Amino acid sequence: MCRGYYNCLSKLCKLRYVKEDFRGFRYCEMESCNCIEPQWPADDLLMKYQYISDVFIALAYFSIPLELIYFVKRSSVFPYRWVLVQFGAFIVLCGATHFINLWTFSIHSRTVEVVMATAKILCAVVSCVTALMLVHIIPDLLSVKTRELFLKNKAAELDREMGLIRTQEETGRHVRMLTHEIRSTLDRHTILKTTLVELRRTLALEECALWMPARTGLELQLSYTLRHQNPVGCTVPIQLPVVNQVFSTNRAVKISPNSPVARPRSLSGNYMAGEVVGVRVPLLHLSNFQINNWPELSTKYALMVLMLPSDSARQWHVHELELVEVVADQRKSKLCENGHGDWVDITPRICRKFSDHERSMAGSRPVQVAVALSHAAILEESMRARDLLMEQNIALDLARREAETAVHARNDFLAVMNHEMRTPMHAIIALSSLLQETQLTPEQRLMVETILKSSNLLSTLINDVLDLSRLEDGSFQLDLGTFNLHMVFKEVVNLIKPVASVKNLMVSLTVAPDLPEYAVGDEKRLKQIILNVVGNAVKFSKEGSISVTACIPKQESFRDLGGPDFFAVPSANHFYVRVQVKDTGLGISHMDIPNLFNKFAQNHSLGGQSSGAGLGLGLAICKRFINLMEGNIWFESEGLNKGSTAIFVVKLRIADQSTYSEHQLLAEVQANHSQANFIGLKVLVMDDNGVSRMVTKGLLLHMGCDVTVVSSGKECLRIVSQEHKVIFLDVCMPEMDGYEVAVRIREIYTPHFERPLLVALLENTDKATMESCLKVGMDGVILKPFSLEKMRNVLSELLKKRFLCQAKS
Amino acid sequence: MNVEQLKSRFKGHYDFMVAEKFLDEQFSQLQQLQDESTPDFAFEVVSLFFEDCQKIFHDLDRALEQPMVDFKTVDNNVHTLKGSSSSIGAARVTHVCIAFRSFCDEHNLEGCLRSMQELKRETALVKNQFEILFKLEQQLLAAGGSITLPVKPSPQSNDHPWFM
Numbered sequence: 001m002c003r004g005y006y007n008c009l010s011k012l013c014k015l016r017y018v019k020e021d022f023r024g025f026r027y028c029e030m031e032s033c034n035c036i037e038p039q040w041p042a043d044d045l046l047m048k049y050q051y052i053s054d055v056f057i058a059l060a061y062f063s064i065p066l067e068l069i070y071f072v073k074r075s076s077v078f079p080y081r082w083v084l085v086q087f088g089a090f091i092v093l094c095g096a097t098h099f100i101n102l103w104t105f106s107i108h109s110r111t112v113e114v115v116m117a118t119a120k121i122l123c124a125v126v127s128c129v130t131a132l133m134l135v136h137i138i139p140d141l142l143s144v145k146t147r148e149l150f151l152k153n154k155a156a157e158l159d160r161e162m163g164l165i166r167t168q169e170e171t172g173r174h175v176r177m178l179t180h181e182i183r184s185t186l187d188r189h190t191i192l193k194t195t196l197v198e199l200r201r202t203l204a205l206e207e208c209a210l211w212m213p214a215r216t217g218l219e220l221q222l223s224y225t226l227r228h229q230n231p232v233g234c235t236v237p238i239q240l241p242v243v244n245q246v247f248s249t250n251r252a253v254k255i256s257p258n259s260p261v262a263r264p265r266s267l268s269g270n271y272m273a274g275e276v277v278g279v280r281v282p283l284l285h286l287s288n289f290q291i292n293n294w295p296e297l298s299t300k301y302a303l304m305v306l307m308l309p310s311d312s313a314r315q316w317h318v319h320e321l322e323l324v325e326v327v328a329d330q331r332k333s334k335l336c337e338n339g340h341g342d343w344v345d346i347t348p349r350i351c352r353k354f355s356d357h358e359r360s361m362a363g364s365r366p367v368q369v370a371v372a373l374s375h376a377a378i379l380e381e382s383m384r385a386r387d388l389l390m391e392q393n394i395a396l397d398l399a400r401r402e403a404e405t406a407v408h409a410r411n412d413f414l415a416v417m418n419h420e421m422r423t424p425m426h427a428i429i430a431l432s433s434l435l436q437e438t439q440l441t442p443e444q445r446l447m448v449e450t451i452l453k454s455s456n457l458l459s460t461l462i463n464d465v466l467d468l469s470r471l472e473d474g475s476f477q478l479d480l481g482t483f484n485l486h487m488v489f490k491e492v493v494n495l496i497k498p499v500a501s502v503k504n505l506m507v508s509l510t511v512a513p514d515l516p517e518y519a520v521g522d523e524k525r526l527k528q529i530i531l532n533v534v535g536n537a538v539k540f541s542k543e544g545s546i547s548v549t550a551c552i553p554k555q556e557s558f559r560d561l562g563g564p565d566f567f568a569v570p571s572a573n574h575f576y577v578r579v580q581v582k583d584t585g586l587g588i589s590h591m592d593i594p595n596l597f598n599k600f601a602q603n604h605s606l607g608g609q610s611s612g613a614g615l616g617l618g619l620a621i622c623k624r625f626i627n628l629m630e631g632n633i634w635f636e637s638e639g640l641n642k643g644s645t646a647i648f649v650v651k652l653r654i655a656d657q658s659t660y661s662e663h664q665l666l667a668e669v670q671a672n673h674s675q676a677n678f679i680g681l682k683v684l685v686m687d688d689n690g691v692s693r694m695v696t697k698g699l700l701l702h703m704g705c706d707v708t709v710v711s712s713g714k715e716c717l718r719i720v721s722q723e724h725k726v727i728f729l730d731v732c733m734p735e736m737d738g739y740e741v742a743v744r745i746r747e748i749y750t751p752h753f754e755r756p757l758l759v760a761l762l763e764n765t766d767k768a769t770m771e772s773c774l775k776v777g778m779d780g781v782i783l784k785p786f787s788l789e790k791m792r793n794v795l796s797e798l799l800k801k802r803f804l805c806q807a808k809s
Numbered sequence: 810m811n812v813e814q815l816k817s818r819f820k821g822h823y824d825f826m827v828a829e830k831f832l833d834e835q836f837s838q839l840q841q842l843q844d845e846s847t848p849d850f851a852f853e854v855v856s857l858f859f860e861d862c863q864k865i866f867h868d869l870d871r872a873l874e875q876p877m878v879d880f881k882t883v884d885n886n887v888h889t890l891k892g893s894s895s896s897i898g899a900a901r902v903t904h905v906c907i908a909f910r911s912f913c914d915e916h917n918l919e920g921c922l923r924s925m926q927e928l929k930r931e932t933a934l935v936k937n938q939f940e941i942l943f944k945l946e947q948q949l950l951a952a953g954g955s956i957t958l959p960v961k962p963s964p965q966s967n968d969h970p971w972f973m
Contacts, residue, residue: 698839
């Protein structure tokens, strides 16, 4: 029953009356109205709060499933849909419950209550079911979370690994490029530079250095660094402990930055030098390529030192060390794969055979700095050898040219020296011949003749010095002429006799009667040969006798003429002379016989002899002459102190009777001529100095000439006649120059051979004077003050020349 | 005094003259030219030389006294004197003549005068020496000896150069 002023909240109830029963509950009178009145008054504050809260709760409860549905619909992955449905139902019902509860704050009908109850019941059911479900679901949901975390970690790890692989791939690429660079050149410097540069770039190093073993093998020399291109002189002994440490393993070894091998780094006040790593680089020789496991067998290593930047706190990572080892060929290359995609160790395979097939099987080229270096080294070696050969060729060529120049120079020198030597020789010969004509005691005459003959011989010898060089060049020729063969022997023996008698040696000469008296050959050289041989016999004999025999060798004895390499071939025009010189002297030991004909070889058994006694060209020259005369010379001796025998055979041409007589006549004429040439010779002397005039006159008178003296040119020209053979002109006169007189005389007497000979009397022999004399055509000059010899010399020369001219015409 | 002593005296004086450079080898040449037909050849030549000297000195004195000295004449005279003295082997005189000539070339009057004095002195000296020498020679020849002055020492060689 309603009290009156409360309206029934139920819409169904239109009645306004609400009654209260005995209990105090208000109820609607109307039986159709089942409105129920809430217990508390609707305008109670608390009730109001509850009312508002319920509104919100209902709102929230309705919106939550909406949100859920919306977001689940949006996301594609959600495995627990039915849970969602269930959960949604639960929430909806809870919301409904609270929503319906809103109506119960005021009077409400029974329907609402029923609905409320229904909702609550449903809600309860669903909640229980959900609660039961959640027992299963929540652990699942939680495990999803952990799995998610796990997966995240895994993903992170994979990322990291990917990064690593990428860097490795990167370095692999670098290394391949490095290989390519290295293999593309055979220049060692480029290889090494590229290696170092690329390594530095790849690994971001501060410094890279390479120490190569020095040629001595005892130290390592700093060969390449990046900062300083070609350092000089830095060496490190190879026995350093750090070096041994690096060389003993094929891994890259960390080195202390203070060790001497890490020397070339910039010392610009770094406190923390970067870490240093060293690795050995094998240096191969060509022979190593044939062996299977080559890196282990090579003995020579170079040391590669790599330095990280200082003050960077970087450290050497494993993969970086691996890279370094691979580059240095110490690690089997992992960066190659064969066709099947496996990582494979290809190094031994490559070294066995460098066939293309195998190489292609192995995949891309290995990093072989060592191989490249060795190739480069081999090429360098061969190029160096070639350069050396070229240099040697050039040097040889130069030496050859120098030798030729030297030979030319020697020949020139000899020619000049000979001239210089011949001039005094000539003087000696001329003067001795003049001396011969003076009054001499027989003793003196013999001496003078010996002097003359010796000097002739000496002059011949001087010629021979030149000849020997010509002999060696092969351009020598014998002077052939007719001569008296018997006389040659006699002269030689006569020459030797004085010396031999001093030594108490007896010299005997035997000339076979069937030996021709005259022969055609080189008289001087033959004389020289005989003299040399006989002289040696005398020299090397202290006592006893020397016997000289000359004969014609018998036919049978041809065979034993000095050995198998001599063949005597007699012919109609020629004959052989065999000369044997036997002495009882020191003898020759058998060992020395082969050396006798060597130039300057001393006979060792002659220890006590004066030095230089055995040395010389004598026998060598003799042998050469004898060879030129198509003969042979050999020595026989029974031993030391048993004497020796020298035998030689030469070939001479038989002298023609006619040639002989002509020669003899000429010789006689010359002899006659040289004897008496001054007696009655009509001469004219022109000199303005009274004293000089007198001296000259006296001198010429002494010589036997018929002398006329004049004191002026005019007088000279006045007096001179065809009869005067020689005119002496003083060319230092003031009035009329001797030269002018000479010119005039030449003009007067034009036929050359009948003109008087003109001799200039000079006070000095300077160039101007000589030239003037030559210009006017003086036949001779003589220097004041002159001696008898000088005068004789000049005159005899002039007259001989004149005679020869006359004889020829 | 016997021949040997006279010989040694003569030789001694000759050696002295050579040592003092009064004489050189040329005189021995003159000596050599003496034979039977000309026994006094050397003496005659030397006498002629000194006669010439007198004449030349006279000419020289006159030339040098001139206000304008004709050096050419002086030179010619000295040249003649030089030739003569070298012909007989009077070495010192020749040397003075050579110096005299160079003064003439330079037209050095004072030098010429000095040389003149020196020349006269030297000539007088060598004349004395010659007189002594010839006297000694005469004494020697009178005693029956003879002497030949060495022309030039010949080189002694004990080696037998053809033994090689």
